[in-house]
Amino acid sequence: MEGLARIILRDGRVAELREARDTPEDRRMLHELFRHASADDLYFRFFHMVKEVSDRDIDQMIRIDGQGKSLICVSQDQILGIGHYIMTDGASAEVAFFVDDRVQGRGLGTLLLEHLAQIAWRRGLKQFEAYVLSDNRRMLRVFQDSGYEIHEQHESGVIHLVLPLQQTERTRALQETREKLATAASLRPFFEPAVVAIVGASRDSHRLGHLLLRHVLEGSYNGVVYPVNSSAKAVLGVRAYPSVQAVPDAVDLVVIVVARDQVQSVVQDCIIAGVKAVLITSAGFSDLDANGAALEQDITADLRRHGIRLVGPNSLGLLNAHPEHPLNASFAPALPPAGSVAIASQSGALGIAILDYAARMGVGVSSFASTGNKADVSSNDLLQYWEDDPATAMILLYLESFGNPRKFSRIARRLTQRKPILAVKSARTVHTSVPTESGLQPVDNEVAVQALFQQSGIIRADTLQELFDIAALLGTMPLPDGNRVVVITNAAGAAVITVDALGAVGLTLAEPPVDLGVDALGQRYYEEVARALRQSDVDAIIVLFIPVGISEAQGVSDAIRQAVEEQGLSKPVLANFLMMGHGPIDYIESPTFRIPVYPFPELAVRALGQVARYAEYRRQPMGRLPDLEHIHVDEARTLVQQWQSPDEAVWTGPVRASQVLDMVGLRSQLALTEEDQGFCRLRIRCHMDPLFGPILTATPVDQENISRSRLIPLTDRDAEVFAQAWLRGQKGAPFCKKVLSELFLRVSRLIDEVPEITELEIDEAWVCHADTKIVSANVLLERRTL
Template sequence: MSQAEETALPPRHWEADVLLRDGRTAQIRPIRGDDGELLVDFYGRVSDESKYYRFFSPMPTLSDKDVHRFVNVDHVERVALVMLLGGQMIAVGRYDVVQPGEAEVAFLVEDRHQGRGIAQLLLEHLAQAGRERGIDRFVAEVLPDNQKMIRTFRDAGYHVASEYEDGVMMLEFPIDPTDTSVGVMTSREHRAEAASIDRFFHPRSVAVIGASRRRDTIGAALVRNLVTGNFTGRVYAVNQSSEAVSGLPAYATVNDIPDEVDVAIVAVPAEAVQDVVLDCAAKGVHGLVVISSGFAETGEEGRQRQRRLLGLSRSYGLRLIGPNCLGVINTESAISLNASLSTVMPPRGRAGFFCQSGALGSAILEKVNNRGLGLSTFVSAGNRADVSGNDLLQYWEEDDTTEVVLLYLESIGNPRKFSRIARRVSLRKPIIAVRSGRTTQGVPMGQMVRQIAAPVQAVDAMFRQAGVIQVDTLEEMFDVAQLLAHQPLPRGRRVAVVGNSDALGLLAADAAAEVGLVVNRSVALGAEATAEDFEDALDQAIDDPDVDAVVAVYIPPLNVSGEDVANVLAAVGEQSDKPLVSSFLGAEGVPELLRVPDVAGQSAGRGSVPSYPAVEAAVRALARVVGYAVWLRTPDGAALDTSDLDTARARGLVSAALQRHPEGTQLSEEDVVALLAAYGITLWTERAADTLAAAQEAGEQLGWDVVLKATAGHLRERPDLAHVWRNIDTPEEMADAWASLNALITSTDKAGFVVQKNAPPGVPVAVGSLEDPLFGPVVSFGIAGPMTELLGDRAYRIPPIGERDAAAMVREIKASPMLFGYRGSEIVDVAQVERLILQIAQLQHDLPQVSALDLPLVLVGADRVSVLRASVRVDPVADSRSDWFARRMPTVPGDTLPG
């Protein structure tokens, strides 16, 4: 073994939990020197045909020399990744460098695991490892009749070139990610995650582990809810000390059950759950729903127990909901699954609901039932050790029975992935989210995720950018959901108000103005208005081309039921292609009187008119839906044209800086100028001036018409301190400026004087970016100066972004009128501002080593943008964005993979 092989260690992030095509989990990690026995056992299970395809000759066994060579690699020029399942090696993929930038790649997958997408996953992770090691191209030798392997390479989305040589097919392809290869990877991830969740919602059989004969126990409640909920599959009770539970035969272990088991509901003491995992793995159970508490929510000992539970479950291919969760529900009549602690089986509906807290889950189901909203499916993920909201989004995207997605989020374990998936799902189905801890960015004790370091505004911007309708409370979530579930989307912001109360009509108009809606039509019918009056007024409002939505207000006179008006509202709502909301009798939800029967007759159908106890709530809900509709109909716009960017130069510059300063560094002015220039941004030159003579020399070099300014943090951009002297044209004027500023500023030795060309007048703006450990790249924009910082008036987005996001950033800050001719001032060149935002966003997207970039002073005029100051810090990255081009399941911070 070489010295390099003895000492080299692979990066930690090369270890990954992954999801296979069938929705089961496995683990990938670099091969180790002590893997010889695992390799020999694995090779012994591989068929002769597969061995021949791998080595092009009969090779029934591996010699000791072969084993030593295969398991000992340097993780640089020789890299090997293995896939493990249940402690056994089931596949190995490797590459060996054949010349600088080029490596030969090969795979071997155990026959009974072929067809599960394993080779594609290994290729994905090997390509990412290769890119990190400076590899540009993979080559492979494949026998012509090894069609599975040829298809693996071609289906990966890379441009594969091939030729024949001595009866062997030679394949080669560059491994830089392409739109096609990323699309293939995203599609594979989507199918796998959706498949893994589908098994939880459509089990043919469920085992309740910890089922008890005592009625007041959790296990008994789970069995009772499954049976009384009319689950159409088989229910098995597992209890070591009973022969029967709730009329069902009881089995001592899951393995004793004579039939297959798809899902196990676990309600045993926390310390016994690991034994249950092993029992379920041996039985071939697909997934676990762990109701048991006593995990991360209890402290450090519980956190360690949860880590072991997650690692053990994934190592044996099981997906896990929980622990400390309420359970799962599927209201589909063909399934009727209530695998939860809730005695409430919600009515069939169009909304899928994900939450984390078990206690809150019960309250949510009660609220759903009271409102008559109806759910398609429900998941309470508890401590969310494994299955998360991201998994449910992948499932609901393809689920035809779910039309609206509801999320109650207490934490976001992988914001980058959430943003990526939510952007796609929102194009097909509205997502409504409540995020607790929004102000503090706090994480509940049981949620073993890293706290988000990005500003609150950045998280909010990520939701808006993805089209997610973020609301403040559960009540508002249901307000919006019942509108989206039963009414069409509005075409715009124009509203008609029709009612029999002038006072409520005025309240509706005020509420509309407050949330950005425009009341184009207001009809006051009077207290004695009849059903016919309402029908005429509603028909006219809906037929009005200047109306996009209608708010109906009905408060009945004394001793009047309002049933006739209700019938009118229901009939109009069913036929209208514009949304109709109401404040009818102060009712909440979808009252029986306003319902249109669903096709199955189980719940309120399309066209049912939602009612709100207060007209303001109706208007707020409508405004949220209008915002979503506008987002949906606004195209992303073109991305930045990168053809004229010199990204290779930028990467080389950053790499060189980190080679000189491995711990990270602030780039020199020269490097900052070069880095920005690679992305088409010109930074104005400034010269440091420690003395008057140096300032005068700088003025001469810059050709005069310069400014002298202090750049120290306590002086820069402070409105109460004069730290800039402009329009200096001669050495004498520079002397006057020097004397004046030195008289005004104390501690002039710390002022940081610089000389710079005098810039054309303009509005000062600031553009910045940073690399967040959870989010990845974040870009910001605002008017420059301390007031913006104090008031938090900044816009944020998560790259990659297009023209739509850049335009929105410029317009959504409160100070944006300064850019559009405020009080008669000149309108600035907004297009150039937007381009600058796109350039910075692209730079941050391309270079994760840029930990912080700041353009604190950019003057924007009517025909130009002048970047006057800039700073850039670079830091080494270990696994930042390591899941962008090699999909991996999130793990608990600090975890190591078993085995």
């Protein structure tokens, strides 16, 4: 982090974290920080009584040059805290903090430590040291809560702390939990505001501001809403005010519906009024041109400096369908039926269409947000808000691009263990960029996108229709325990289509399709569905029905419903009534369940196939970064740092590359024996994608047109699934899987924990059931920096 970073405190307050600068403004704010500090806080920081912090003290904090780093947290033109480290030798640095007592206990000290530790580790430092007075319990708590392993030594009332900077699963988990809770708190004013102001609310019924105010008023909102209009006394019978500052209540959420050129002045009005959240529907920013992008950056920076979160610009709004907090601050004409599905859409227009389709399909919604240009609030933030939201059980995403895919992956891995995430990711074309509602967007690396979704358990739909086909099944049925399916039909032709579709998505028949013929259909469907529900070797049931007479459809529906009511819903049941045509999914309704009825059998099978893969992902233990023998990453990093050039990136060559690989347990010299004939030969490459980070790609030596990729770091589950895919059908596969998994894990550890390596090429790796042999390799090292 060399520039600005947004941080969120435990109470949801937003601030910016940046380097301290030797400028009159930063010096003034630092003097103010210490001037308002208590005598005890100053004593704990400087180890002696201090009446006033001198310019010399300030110099020592910000004039660090290349010997360390100093970060300040700024909000509303005030410094809330400062943290810095100064190198004591090539591997260690002393770290110190000071936090305004008005924000102590909100996690700022821990955030400063986390960011400083990441910067220091990236620059090659291995540990922090700190000296803390034994009475300074708050500062000791900061270090203890960080998750880093701490070594303490007590010295005459002073505690000497040593913190190794290498992250562990514990430090990652604690950091992610802190971030999740803080992010959720910062988004609450959007979804549960007590007071809303609509800037641009108009008396003209054709204007968007009029429409949005009407939607809020007609959406059963139980808070207070204020129209803001400089020339009207009232809008839709509600008293209007000329500015946000003039509104008599403290405003939680401001929705801005004005022309682009007026937005910046409205934002300044919001800042002065001290609002908590801003939603900008106006377009013409980064979605239009460079001038709009610059204006968007200025507005976002202004809001961030004052701790205000932003949805948009170019957003079509948000809504909350929960009965306790109903809000329709969007251009959707009405609140959808309340339910458990949360929806986020980068495209506003598509998002409104998705809401409409959800209502027509009977999919209940918990909340919805159109992220627009994602200047601040992104899909990552929304996922963290919905992760612990009790009203949300499933999440649907329409994505055009990623902002921080590595963070997206970490969040999604946690979430998909409990709540399914369904996504449509557009912009797969080979063009450099494609037009979207958010402007001309670069096309993400499709290989990396696919790897991200596979590794994080996200269900990827190719179309919006498939998205809802899957959602209908997930929202009404239990997950299958396996891939064995019973097909019950009254038409052989429909069964043939279904069986072909089952094979295409990796599902298998538990038994030959049951053809009921044309007689006594209601009773026959009841008997066969009930029988299949009782069978332990059946994981899902697909019921096909082609009507012979108009009146029979209701009888068949009743028979299926009765069988499920009597036997219990222990496995998914889905149906296709072919006479439905092209309409949306229907349901066989019961007070306790709903069986989705698809218009075509292929749609039912495709949805079941996606759900079965997700269920298999859920059954596996959540992946972790395992401990492996013969891993010496610190030594490998020390070695490559010696080889770096200050002038340019350099390739190490095969000899040095083999030394580095040997330090993570990958040997270049190993003779294969006669017992090791069932091996596979792979070419492995790791490279740095500018957006997705490091990517591992494996290619068979004898099939260079076939490659598979995974994002680094790999968990043990990632590596096992990856290895299994490579070895499927090969001789000796069961014996080689563990070795190949370890190969991928060791390469991943090297690339993830030695950031000086920007590219790794293994020309040939021989993998057998006993070991791995690296035939030849090369490593690219980034240019050495301070």
